[in-house]
Amino acid sequence: METTQNNQSAKNAPIGVFDSGVGGLTVFREIMRQIPNERIVYFGDTARVPYGCKSQETVTRYARQIVRFLRTFQVKTIVVACNTASAYALDTLEQETDIPVIDVVKPGAKMAAEMTRNGRIGVIATEATIGSQIYTEYIKKLNKNVTIYGKACPLLVPLVEEGLLEDPVTDEIARRYLGELIDIDIDTLILGCTHYPLIRSTIGRIMGTGVTLVNPAYETARELREMLSAKDLLNDEPPALGGNQYRFFVSDKAEKFVRFANSIIKYGILSAKSINIEEY
Amino acid sequence: METTQNNQSAKNAPIGVFDSGVGGLTVFREIMRQIPNERIVYFGDTARVPYGCKSQETVTRYARQIVRFLRTFQVKTIVVACNTASAYALDTLEQETDIPVIDVVKPGAKMAAEMTRNGRIGVIATEATIGSQIYTEYIKKLNKNVTIYGKACPLLVPLVEEGLLEDPVTDEIARRYLGELIDIDIDTLILGCTHYPLIRSTIGRIMGTGVTLVNPAYETARELREMLSAKDLLNDEPPALGGNQYRFFVSDKAEKFVRFANSIIKYGILSAKSINIEEY
Numbered sequence: 001m002e003t004t005q006n007n008q009s010a011k012n013a014p015i016g017v018f019d020s021g022v023g024g025l026t027v028f029r030e031i032m033r034q035i036p037n038e039r040i041v042y043f044g045d046t047a048r049v050p051y052g053c054k055s056q057e058t059v060t061r062y063a064r065q066i067v068r069f070l071r072t073f074q075v076k077t078i079v080v081a082c083n084t085a086s087a088y089a090l091d092t093l094e095q096e097t098d099i100p101v102i103d104v105v106k107p108g109a110k111m112a113a114e115m116t117r118n119g120r121i122g123v124i125a126t127e128a129t130i131g132s133q134i135y136t137e138y139i140k141k142l143n144k145n146v147t148i149y150g151k152a153c154p155l156l157v158p159l160v161e162e163g164l165l166e167d168p169v170t171d172e173i174a175r176r177y178l179g180e181l182i183d184i185d186i187d188t189l190i191l192g193c194t195h196y197p198l199i200r201s202t203i204g205r206i207m208g209t210g211v212t213l214v215n216p217a218y219e220t221a222r223e224l225r226e227m228l229s230a231k232d233l234l235n236d237e238p239p240a241l242g243g244n245q246y247r248f249f250v251s252d253k254a255e256k257f258v259r260f261a262n263s264i265i266k267y268g269i270l271s272a273k274s275i276n277i278e279e280y
Numbered sequence: 281m282e283t284t285q286n287n288q289s290a291k292n293a294p295i296g297v298f299d300s301g302v303g304g305l306t307v308f309r310e311i312m313r314q315i316p317n318e319r320i321v322y323f324g325d326t327a328r329v330p331y332g333c334k335s336q337e338t339v340t341r342y343a344r345q346i347v348r349f350l351r352t353f354q355v356k357t358i359v360v361a362c363n364t365a366s367a368y369a370l371d372t373l374e375q376e377t378d379i380p381v382i383d384v385v386k387p388g389a390k391m392a393a394e395m396t397r398n399g400r401i402g403v404i405a406t407e408a409t410i411g412s413q414i415y416t417e418y419i420k421k422l423n424k425n426v427t428i429y430g431k432a433c434p435l436l437v438p439l440v441e442e443g444l445l446e447d448p449v450t451d452e453i454a455r456r457y458l459g460e461l462i463d464i465d466i467d468t469l470i471l472g473c474t475h476y477p478l479i480r481s482t483i484g485r486i487m488g489t490g491v492t493l494v495n496p497a498y499e500t501a502r503e504l505r506e507m508l509s510a511k512d513l514l515n516d517e518p519p520a521l522g523g524n525q526y527r528f529f530v531s532d533k534a535e536k537f538v539r540f541a542n543s544i545i546k547y548g549i550l551s552a553k554s555i556n557i558e559e560y
Contacts, residue, residue, distance in 0.1 A: 047338045048328050053441075058327045058532045061556075158438040161333075172449055252338045276341075278558050 011235050014039035014247075015224070016070030017079040018063075021049035022161070022260045023194030024081030027104060029265050030221035031079070032246075035228070037235040040246050041073045045277060047251035050157055051084040052126025052193070059128065063089035067097060068280040069249070076233055077102060079224060083125055083192050083216070087132040100227060105129075107223040108190050108216030109138035115212050116188040119146040122181040122211075124203075125192030127152040135192060149184050153177040153193070160195040163263075171202055178206050190214045198264065248272035291515050294319035294527075295504070296350030297359040298343075301329035302441070302540045303474030304361030307384060309545050310501035311359070312526075315508070317515040320526050321353045325557060327531035330437055331364040332406025332473070339408065343369035347377060348560040349529070356513055357382060359504060363405050363472050363496070367412040380507060385409075387503040388470050388496030389418035395492050396468040399426040402461040402491075404483075405472030407432040415472060429464055433457040433473070440475040443543075451482055458486050470494045478544065528552035 017028055021044045028042050043066055045051075051059050063085045070078055077100045080086045080093065086103035093101050112121050112135075123135045130150040139148055156177070159170045181189065189211050191197055197215050204213055228234045239245045246269070250257045254272040261269045297308055301324045308322050323346055325331075331339050343365045350358055357380045360366045360373065366383035373381050392401050392415075403415045410430040419428055436457070439450045461469065469491050471477055477495050484493055508514045519525045526547070530537045534552040541549045 047334060049333075053329075053533070053536075054327060055532050055554075061558075154442055155438055158435055162434055169449055169452055252335050253333070256333075274335075 007232065010076055011233055012039070012239075013074050013076035014041045015077055015079060016041050016043070016067075016073065016075035017081050018043040018045070018066045018070065018085070019082040019194060020045050020051040020084065022046075022257060023157070025261055025264060026194050026197045027079060027081035027217040027220055030217045031224060032265070032267065034221040035225050035234065037238050039235070039239055039244075041070060041075060042246070042248045043070060043277075044248070044250045044257055044272075046253050046257055047277065050126070051082060052128045052157060053154065054084075054128065056088040056128075056132070059085055059088040060092050062277075063093060064096070065277050065280040067093055069275070069277060075099065077224070077228065079220065080104065081194055081217075081220070083194060084128040087129045087134040100231070102220060102224050102227060104194065104216045104220045105134050105192075106138055107219035108192065108214050109135050110142060111216075111219045112188050112190050112214045113139050113142040113146065115214060116143075116146055118185070118187045120184060120186040120188075121146055121148050122184070122186040122189040123148060123150045123192045124153045124156075124177065124181075124189065124196065125150065126157070127154055129192055135190060149181055149186060151177055151181055156199065157193065157195050160198050165199055166202070170199060171206070174199065174202055175206055178203065182207065186211060188212045188214060190216065192216065249275055251275065251277040287512065290356055291513055292319070292519075293354050293356035294321045295357055295359060296321050296323070296347075296353065296355035297361050298323040298325070298346045298350065298365070299362040299474060300325050300331040300364065302326075302537060303437070305541055305544060306474050306477045307359060307361035307497040307500055310497045311504060312545070312547065314501040315505050315514065317518050319515070319519055319524075321350060321355060322526070322528045323350060323557075324528070324530045324537055324552075326533050326537055327557065330406070331362060332408045332437060333434065334364075334408065336368040336408075336412075339365055339368040340372050342557075343373060344376070345557050345560040347373055349555070349557060355379065357504070357508065359500065360384065361474055361497075361500070363474060364408040367409045367414040380511070382500060382504050382507060384474065384496040384500045385414050385472075386418055387499035388472065388494050389415050390422060391496075391499045392468050392470050392494045393419050393422040393426065395494065396423075396426055398465070398467045399423075400464060400466040400468075401426055401428050402464070402466040402469040403428060403430045403472045404433050404436075404457065404461075404469065404476065405430065406437070407434055409472055415470060429461055429466060431457055431461055436479065437473065437475050440478050445479055446482070450479060451486070454479065454482055455486055458483065462487065466491060468492045468494060470496065472496065529555055531555060531557040
């Protein structure tokens with residue numbers, strides 16, 4: 001009897017999701033869609049965004065603080081919804097945490113390794129993620145016969161953050177970054193930064209129909225569902241009405257976060273709470 | 281005798297200069313040029329850059345930590361070489377600090393109020409600086425008969441950070457931001473972010489010869505020299521050779537900082553030291 005109750009309470013526990021800012025909302029959105037019964041606590045580190053130009057040491061320190069914060073909600077699992085934090089901090093977080101940690105890199109790498117036909121995979125991401133070679137490492141483990149071409153695209157995040165989702169400037173900058181991947185004749189492209197799915201149509205248009213775009217946000221939600229199911233941790237029932245199914249926390253500028261969130265997610269996000277993450 | 285010695289030691293004390301990252305180096309550069317005998321300790325908050333999209337509360341907390349760090353060097357004065365930090369945190373820093381604090385906003389505002397002929401002044405800056413209305417407040421104190429037009433230019437910082445100083449994309453984005461200031465017929469434009477002097481020629485070309493560009497970095501160094509002179513704190517003698525005249529600290533990515541610094545300053549900057557600013 002006690003075991004069942006404990007398991008029920010574990011199933012009801014929320015999922016912790018974090019990102020450097022708003023990009024991880026593309027992962028949140030996929031989790032909402034794929035496992036709609038789950039409660040989620042989302043944290044965006046808007047006081048220290050972006051992570052993509054910062055060092056492993058710094059990003060790992062930030063990720064540790066965020067995990068400490070999320071654990072105050074007794075989360076049953078943590079989703080690192082940020083490629084840079086996945087690339088730099090996943091090993092540390094896994095070693096230090098006794099609940100499952102899901103990242104966005106492994107699921108995207110796995111899908112790309114399965115999808116490619118000509119063995120030429122492109123990855124676009126932040127400087128940090130590309131520099132870490134993390135996608136190459138994971139994909140090579142799954143399939144030795146592929147070649148991975150990484151391209152850092154540092155200006156795409158600020159362009160997305162400014163809302164220039166359909167704009168000639170974003171188009172021009174994307175063309176510059178993607179040009180060499182087109183020349184190399186890749187057939188699969190990983191959108192290795194959580195902001196990029198928001199300009200997926202621009203990227204798709206530039207790459208052409210011959211190139212499959214892999215969205216790690218989608219693959220991550222699928223992996224999360226499978227992991228929770230395997231551990232019998234999926235929430236069987238929809239949460240009670242008015243029960244705060246989704247809670248949002250940021251380290252700065254809660255109102256701006258809520259505006260952005262509502263522009264990309266069809267779910268009335270009423271508020272986000274600002275906290276001082278340096279205290280964790 | 282003791283007084284003289286104390287004064288000599290006060291004169292020899294370094295100047296503390298800080299910014300959210302590399303932008304404040306344009307202020308550092310002007311101080312080097314205008315008062316070459318001074319020792320300077322520079323801090324760039326590269327672990328939390330940028331400040332321009334963050335809140336007053338957060339930027340003030342960051343600025344306080346940095347002042348505590350700089351004071352460990354017994355600095356004789358502090359220069360807030362960041363418009364956002366000047367706009368948000370100057371009042372707090374002045375109240376809490378018993379050494380002079382110089383900001384970049386007041387000197388630029390003063391020069392613009394003196395320069396304008398038609399009473400129409402433009403200010404380009406980060407979202408935070410424009411939102412604070414700080415330039416308007418200062419200029420109005422000096423000259424009630426002017427109108428100030430503020431324009432936030434959030435993409436110019438990432439474009440400069442990416443080194444696109446002379447590039448059609450930077451040109452296009454700058455034209456979009458500056459278009460309405462041209463239509464309004466301003467005759468004076470304040471470069472209200474320390475990154476902007478690095479694309480001064482692009483901005484000047486777009487605005488045309490009828491518009492005077494005010495560079496707060498230059499005005500700040502002049503104000504600093506005058507203040508130190510008035511308080512008899514100017515260093516009379518050049519520092520001893522090998523005496524670490526300029527020291528650089530950052531909160532992240534010291535090597536990248538050094539590369540950028542050497543690209544804009546004609547002084548061999550050999551190293552910067554990375555520290556954990558959250559500990560201050």
